[in-house]
Amino acid sequence: MPLLCLCALCATAAGVKPGSMEMLVDSCGFFPQISDDGEWLLYSPTDARQLMLKNLSTGVVKTVSSVGYPGFDAIFGGDGKVYYVTQERKKNGLVYRTGHCYDPATSKDKVVLNPQHGRVQAIRATAGVVINGERQVYQSSKNVGVYAYTRGDALYIVDESGTTRMLQPVRDSNGYLWASLSPDGSKVMFEAASRGVVVCGLNGTIIAELGEFLMPSWYNNDYIIAMSNAANSFYKGQRIWLISIDGETFKPISPKEERAVQPMTAGGKVVYTAQYSGQVNQLELDIAPAIGRDFAIGKSKTFKVKNPEGGKDVPRVFINPGHGGHDSDDRHVPTWVIGARDTLHYYESNSNLTKGLALDEILTNKGYETVLSRTTNNTEDDLDLFEIVSLAANSGADIFFAIHSNATGTDTRLNFPLGLYRGWDGKPVVDGSLKLSEAVMKSLERNEVTVWTHKQRSNGDWSFYDWGYQVGLGVLRYNKLPGMLSEGSFHDYLPERERLFCDNYCWLEAWNQSLGIDEYFGRKGKSKNGVIAGTVRWSDRERRDDDQRLFGEDQLKPVNGALLRLYNGRGVLSRIYTLDNRDNGVFVFTDLPKDKYKLELYYGDEELYETLKIKTKKNDTVYKNLKLKTDQKPKKSKKKKRH
Ligand SMILES: [Zn+2]
Incomplete structure (x- = not known):
């Protein structure tokens, strides 16, 4: 938490240029990216199935790609070209990702990095673009300058000579995200999940801790923009903020009435999405933007990563053991009157975590790779849903797996396994999600320790929840991994809650989840x-x-x-x-x-x-x-x- 800046102290000049607000896209414009020259806007609909490009002078919109979930993480290079990554799920459930370069001037699309397993990410370097994979890396030219990226809870900085340094300026984070270099290349910024936005020197010395914001982006060398962290109750509302590295300026710049998300800034412009409408808005600030970066033009280069972790491509599972922290979102059922927030009551967060840690161990023993979104049950680890989704994307996993239990919220008592995936019933947004859900739910149903009242089922969250058109579960929104949320059983059915108090019963659910996951990856009998x-x-x-x-x-x-x-x-x-x-x-x-x-x-x-x-x-x-x-x-x- 930074020093709180009361509004009266924020009387610096920096802010939005009056009358500069402009609507660029009227709906479905998520993850907007603006080109350095302000001519082009990239965006995606509510799911990643399309990557759209709009010419802001002519208003002409074209589809960059609609194959392999190209949306959400595309970027512009300083050459005005679009760099993006597509994914393909193989028969064995492994996801392979491919790097592309698209030229808006010619509408030509080129594969620049061949399919590989694991994380593949397009990154802006100080003098070029890198498409960074775990096996192979593409550079737009031989010398792209300096760049940064995160994996797990480590920050990697690659210097001009190609030497990689690993830094961990913040301890006990559930993972780092959104690393980027300042326009002058002297500082690096990232977010340590639920610990906040940090600016440090290239040696890892912390220069500033800017508080719990998400998706930070450099406006110039002294100012950044970022979005509110919805899990953090202090910054009420969901706004886009302007923050100075020296801590003097700290204020929301998007209108109060909107829930504003996914900000990005380039060439003195700030773009973001109004979450409910998907409208893309643009603002201009009354402070000088960064001077344009170099973009080295030259022959591109692709090279193998010298020491890739592990030799073989094995399934990687991102495990999200539900919400945590014994907070208001933690579905709590008091058992005896022993204090309102006593952790001995039934809390969904406790059994979710027990199952998650068990699944982690079981899958690891079966030869899987795993990434966990939390390993403790504190308020600090109750991550923002968008943080969880972003950590999952950054993990390069093959599936996203969220662990919960269900409650009717009524007097009716039920008990059955329910799998939820993003999309309509029978029509998942991401290929593979339904198959995963059915495999896991059928496996959970075979549990004879519990008493089921109904058959297992799998549903699309858009069909299941009446929350508005294509709204669905927050933790599956913007998630382009094949994935699901497993409501293993109903904890408000009394005998089931007593079972969920038993760690071995939670282990059994995790074991049954693993059998479903084995089935999905065609790895039956690996244990x-x-x-x-x-x-x-x-x-x-x-x-x-x-x-x-x-x-x-x-x-x-x-x-x-x-x-x-x-x-x-x-x-x-x-x-x-x-x-x-x-x-x-x-x-x-x-x-x-x-x-x-x-x-x-x-x-x-x-x-x-x-x-x-x-x-x-x-x-x-x-x-x-x-x-x-x-x-x-x-x-x-x-x-x-x-x-
Ligand atoms: Zn839950």
């Missing part, structure tokens, strides 16, 4: 190990809840504190599991090598009540729901030693 899961319930004790209807086996009381012993095929005791006392009756044995096991159920004074044989399967789950009867006699009276 040698299997799982045994189930419940222990009283067959003759009814569970009642005055407030809600309970379904199926949930009408039976769970057995708290039962003990399970698992012996492997050689008769060696391999695991012991004690059920918790939270009325869920859940047990889960994870990472079991394929074998014939013997499971023993003990209760009370460690007396044996049940023995059964279970054969586990590779990369799959075997379910066993066990029952105890109140007057059941133990199998053996012989007592075993307590463990």
Whole structure:
């Protein structure tokens, strides 16, 4: 948080030139980019399927591309050409990205960087353009000057000699975004997710911390523009801000009535989008713009990245474990009256994070690459949705996967898995999203520990939510990765909430998610190990809840504190599991090598009540729901030693 600047102190001259406001596009103009000479405007509709170019003198609009999701991250070079990236999802689910250069003067499009896996990004350098991939890099000329980019929570600066330096000026960030060099090439600016916009020297020394803004862009060497961070409650509203590096100027420049997003500035012009209408507006400021940068004209160059991380292209999953922070957006169900914000209540953020961390570990063990949007549950890590989407794009992942649980928000009690993807029912905006959602939901439905009231389903968020035409979920908006949001179950169905308190149950959901993800990538059987899961319930004790209807086996009381012993095929005791006392009756044995096991159920004074044989399967789950009867006699009276 910067020093707060009260309006009275902001009495500097810098601001919008009176009467300079102009509408450039009347709808669907997202991610606007203006050319250095102010002649051309690039933009995309609500989804990335088209990249449009408008000549601002003639008003003529043309489509640069409508193949391979070219929208959202295209840029202009100092040569007036458009540099952009397309993506293609292969049969094995891997996404390959290609670099293009389009010349507005001739309408000619050229592939300048061949398809490669992972992140590919068009970047403006001080004297040229770079299309930066993890395997190969394209430069518009041999000497493009200096450029910067981010990967994960690291900032990379590449100097004139091509030497790359990695910097981490801000610690404990969930990832860096939007790196750019000042017009004179002396400073670098980036945003550390939920930590704010930072300006530093090329050696990483912090020059200024400008507060929680998003998508910062250099106006000149002393001023930047940026958009509000919607997750930050201090900067009410969604506006475009003008901020000086010295901290003197700090004010909104877009009209109060609009929700303004996605600002960009070049050649003394500021463009941004009014979020609801998609209208693109342009402003001029009464301060001198940056002097035009050089653009070295010469033979372009493509080179291999010397030490690409990892040799093989393996699936990369961006995991977003829902919203965090025990805040107002964190769907909270009080269990006992122990203080309004006590973290021991049920909070969706807790179970989402437990599932997310589990999925991260499971997928890593199966040979996937993963990126997580948060690993803690603090207010600071409750990222702005646009930040999450941008981190996902920056990760170069093959899929975006958001983890949540559902609630009816009514008195009706339901429990079923619901997958949501961006688009209309059956017509996802991004190819692959429906396939992913169906694979994961079918896998979640196979969970026999829970009681489902309805079949699993997958829906397009535009069809599912009545929030306006093509509005949909914020975390899927502007997201061009194949992706989905998984509402794994309903946490306001009481027995399900008690299960979600059990970390092993959350692990089981993550495991089932991983099986769906395996299916999507055609990687079934990549894990040698299997799982045994189930419940222990009283067959003759009814569970009642005055407030809600309970379904199926949930009408039976769970057995708290039962003990399970698992012996492997050689008769060696391999695991012991004690059920918790939270009325869920859940047990889960994870990472079991394929074998014939013997499971023993003990209760009370460690007396044996049940023995059964279970054969586990590779990369799959075997379910066993066990029952105890109140007057059941133990199998053996012989007592075993307590463990
Ligand atoms: Zn949620």
